[in-house]
Amino acid sequence: MSASQKKTRGELIVLSGPSGVGKSTVISELLSCRRDIHFSVSFTTRQPRTGEEDGVNYSFVSRGEFERMIAAGELLEYAEYVGNYYGTSLKVIREQLDLGVDVLLDIEVQGAAKVRERCPEAVLIFLIPPSIEELSRRLHRRNTDEEAVIQRRLEKARQECRECVHYDYLVVNDTVMNAAQEIQSILQAEQCRTQKRIGLAQGIIGLPAD
Ligand code: ADP
Ligand code: 5GP
Numbered sequence: 001m002s003a004s005q006k007k008t009r010g011e012l013i014v015l016s017g018p019s020g021v022g023k024s025t026v027i028s029e030l031l032s033c034r035r036d037i038h039f040s041v042s043f044t045t046r047q048p049r050t051g052e053e054d055g056v057n058y059s060f061v062s063r064g065e066f067e068r069m070i071a072a073g074e075l076l077e078y079a080e081y082v083g084n085y086y087g088t089s090l091k092v093i094r095e096q097l098d099l100g101v102d103v104l105l106d107i108e109v110q111g112a113a114k115v116r117e118r119c120p121e122a123v124l125i126f127l128i129p130p131s132i133e134e135l136s137r138r139l140h141r142r143n144t145d146e147e148a149v150i151q152r153r154l155e156k157a158r159q160e161c162r163e164c165v166h167y168d169y170l171v172v173n174d175t176v177m178n179a180a181q182e183i184q185s186i187l188q189a190e191q192c193r194t195q196k197r198i199g200l201a202q203g204i205i206g207l208p209a210d
Pocket of ligand 2: 016017018019020023042043046077078079081086087088106107108109110111112
């Protein structure tokens with residue numbers, strides 16, 4: 001791919017972190033400042049929580065429909081998480097990236113590893129809580145899951161946090177504002193990579209095209 005094509009392609013951004021760390025909250029804050037980013041609405045077989053809207057938070061589908069999408073190769077990645085399927089539409093992501101739009105995925109660690117394999121240029125960011133005690137408080141305060149589900153999510157959180165070493169960036173969600181600002185800084189720095197600005201350098205100092 002030539003330097004000029006690279007400049008027009010959107011950035012694939014992955015945000016992972018344990019359930020309850022504040023991914024959705026930080027994403028809302030980020031998207032309120034960066035309206036140009038497309039948030040990828042995942043498919044899931046989980047039941048909608050109070051206040052969640054089909055097509056906005058998730059596209060809620062049956063297990064049968066999800067398994068059909070897997071078989072048809074319609075998903076960029078998918079994973080089973082605490083008894084439910086979650087997955088990302090390949091078509092939507094491709095369309096947006098080809099249009100030059102940056103795409104943000106909120107996905108768990110197995111899915112992120114698959115994205116890393118299939119799209120090595122993706123930017124992977126891991127969000128961690130200030131402590132496991134605070135994570136537990138956030139999961140309880142959110143009041144969306146039964147105690148047994150919260151305990152399964154907390155158990156999973158410890159394993160998930162160990163995967164943070166495979167990510168490009170690590171952000172602590174102490175306050176929502178700080179976390180969103182750090183993510184904005186990461187995205188800004190990514191745009192300054194030499195590889196992405198080589199076309200600019202060619203124009204300024206006449207570097208050879210290849
Ligand atoms: P996730 O999307 O990672 O599962 P949520 O965004 O649903 O997490 O956040 C879980 C709970 O924690 C929510 O009640 C949210 O309001 C709260 N929360 C998120 N970020 C913070 C923060 N920085 N400080 C305190 N509470 C937070
Ligand atoms: P929740 O049920 O709390 O909304 O999400 C549970 C977990 O599934 C979170 O860690 C979230 O990041 C992850 N998740 C949401 N959508 C996807 C997806 O499309 N693919 C994968 N692999 N994980 C997802």
